[in-house]
Amino acid sequence: MSLKLIRLAAALLALSSGVLAQEGGATGPSTLNPSYKCDPTTCVMPKCYCASSNPPGGLTPAKIPQFITLTFDDAVNSVVEPVIYNLTNYHVNPNGCPLAATFFVSTQWTDYWRVQKLYGNGHEIACHTMNHIGNPPVEEIQGSQIALNHYGGVPKNSLLGFRHPFLLYSTQSYQNLASLGTFLYDSSMVVEANTPIWPYTLDFGPAIGCVTGSCTGNFSFPGLWSIPMPNLNNPDDTINTSMDPLATATAPLTSDGILAMLKFNFLKHYNGQRTPMGLFLHATPALPTIEPQRLTAYMQFISWTQSTYPDVYWVTNQQLLAWMRNPTDTQGSLTNPALGCTIAARDPSNAEVCDGVDNKGDGNIDIGLTESCSYMDQNAYFSSCFGCPSKAPNVSDPNPSTTSTRHFIPDAGCPNAGTWDPVAGQCVNLKRKVAVAGEAPFNPPPGIQIPGISNQSSTSPSQGSKSAAASRFDFSLALALVPAAAFALLTRHA
Numbered sequence: 001m002s003l004k005l006i007r008l009a010a011a012l013l014a015l016s017s018g019v020l021a022q023e024g025g026a027t028g029p030s031t032l033n034p035s036y037k038c039d040p041t042t043c044v045m046p047k048c049y050c051a052s053s054n055p056p057g058g059l060t061p062a063k064i065p066q067f068i069t070l071t072f073d074d075a076v077n078s079v080v081e082p083v084i085y086n087l088t089n090y091h092v093n094p095n096g097c098p099l100a101a102t103f104f105v106s107t108q109w110t111d112y113w114r115v116q117k118l119y120g121n122g123h124e125i126a127c128h129t130m131n132h133i134g135n136p137p138v139e140e141i142q143g144s145q146i147a148l149n150h151y152g153g154v155p156k157n158s159l160l161g162f163r164h165p166f167l168l169y170s171t172q173s174y175q176n177l178a179s180l181g182t183f184l185y186d187s188s189m190v191v192e193a194n195t196p197i198w199p200y201t202l203d204f205g206p207a208i209g210c211v212t213g214s215c216t217g218n219f220s221f222p223g224l225w226s227i228p229m230p231n232l233n234n235p236d237d238t239i240n241t242s243m244d245p246l247a248t249a250t251a252p253l254t255s256d257g258i259l260a261m262l263k264f265n266f267l268k269h270y271n272g273q274r275t276p277m278g279l280f281l282h283a284t285p286a287l288p289t290i291e292p293q294r295l296t297a298y299m300q301f302i303s304w305t306q307s308t309y310p311d312v313y314w315v316t317n318q319q320l321l322a323w324m325r326n327p328t329d330t331q332g333s334l335t336n337p338a339l340g341c342t343i344a345a346r347d348p349s350n351a352e353v354c355d356g357v358d359n360k361g362d363g364n365i366d367i368g369l370t371e372s373c374s375y376m377d378q379n380a381y382f383s384s385c386f387g388c389p390s391k392a393p394n395v396s397d398p399n400p401s402t403t404s405t406r407h408f409i410p411d412a413g414c415p416n417a418g419t420w421d422p423v424a425g426q427c428v429n430l431k432r433k434v435a436v437a438g439e440a441p442f443n444p445p446p447g448i449q450i451p452g453i454s455n456q457s458s459t460s461p462s463q464g465s466k467s468a469a470a471s472r473f474d475f476s477l478a479l480a481l482v483p484a485a486a487f488a489l490l491t492r493h494a
């Protein structure tokens with residue numbers, strides 16, 4: 001192993017384990033802020049909304065949907081990708097739309113083309129800085145937005161969300177975020193499981209007690225939404241964590257133990273005020289390789305909510321806020337555009353466009369259209385529909401010069417749900433058909449049965465796309481295997 005590779009492995013291991021330990025261990029102050037005051041007669045939708053445990057619109061909790069947000073943090077690459085698709089691709093919401101998740105992407109170690117695939121598959125892409133920096137300066141926030149826009153192919157006006165790395169925030173970091181004027185929400189503040197609240201705007205400061213000393217001075221950000229992160233509690237109602245459920249005495253690290261804890265927390269929300277529940281995860285290589293019981297439990301939990309309850313929706317943060325601004329009861333939510341499908345599978349008659357989507361439906365995604373970009377001196381490798389810039393996007397230059405003839409996506413994307421063709425530099429209106437659950441690019445891991453989903457045959461398009469993807473020369477796979485091996489070593493000796 002060269003010195004460079006050893007440094008890379010160390011950095012990746014520090015990133016993976018550090019994030020898990022710190023971002024996932026937020027059990028600090030999280031009760032409601034007693035000095036929070038907001039007047040609902042002057043703070044009105046859509047620009048202002050007071051924090052409350054009650055549903056918006058005066059609706060009765062038992063008569064509205066239960067929302068669950070599935071979020072993933074950090075880099076997106078080929079190893080985390082199967083984890084993600086296994087959790088999201090096998091179920092539909094009550095309105096027939098596929099589940100959608102939110103990705104808080106840090107751009108270091110990220111393969112931009114895989115971000116584009118997630119966006120093309122109907123998920124929300126949000127910012128998490130470039131280098132995973134807590135209390136981030138404005139350059140880290142803005143740089144990630146520029147890079148995800150240019151090389152992830154996500155329209156700037158869709159990059160609306162932010163999560164602070166390590167959940168480390170301050171008045172200054174919120175000022176940095178708000179100063180850019182393009183973000184709709186932040187989701188970094190943890191709230192106690194037994195005092196959950198709905199998302200609200202920060203016009204009147206934090207409704208949740210900040211980590212000591214972190215919200216000093218004028219903490220007021222009009223119009224910027226805060227989406228609280230409710231803690232998960234153990235089945236004995238002691239605090240577990242907010243992210244990446246921990247193994248504890250009453251929530252042992254078995255699929256049954258983790259599943260029982262998730263059900264316990266779900267029922268708190270469902271039988272209470274129906275405040276949104278969150279399953280906040282890091283899709284690390286550890287999930288399928290070292291702790292497959294976690295992945296099994298998450299998959300079983302999603303299956304359980306969708307097969308047991310006719311009113312549970314797994315939505316993106318943007319969908320959640322859109323529903324809150326146009327709240328409807330359970331019946332009305334079936335046709336509420338806020339919860340509409342964000343994915344449309346393509347019609348086979350379409351030509352392949354470099355947009356992260358299987359346009360023809362033949363199992364091949366962007367074959368022959370992407371380029372592999374390698375920057376040894378920056379330890380950066382990614383694939384891209386937008387050509388390879390002179391160096392990898394970084395915080396001092398998130399928009400490096402390029403000689404590529406590819407065209408960046410317009411800030412506003414394409415009208416009428418069209419797709420951007422970066423080769424021709426124009427919007428293309430593609431024929432569409434409604435996506436259905438089970439049209440997934442990946443199959444469940446061996447031994448995991450998903451209710452209602454039969455194992456797909458080897459001739460299905462799903463299998464085709466998996467082998468097509470696997471046959472690509474893949475820098476990020478090699479990159480991601482390094483921390484997997486390091487994890488394995490660490491576990492064996494720890």
Ligand SMILES: [Zn+2]
Nearest residue numbers: 073074165166
């Ligand atoms: Zn993170």
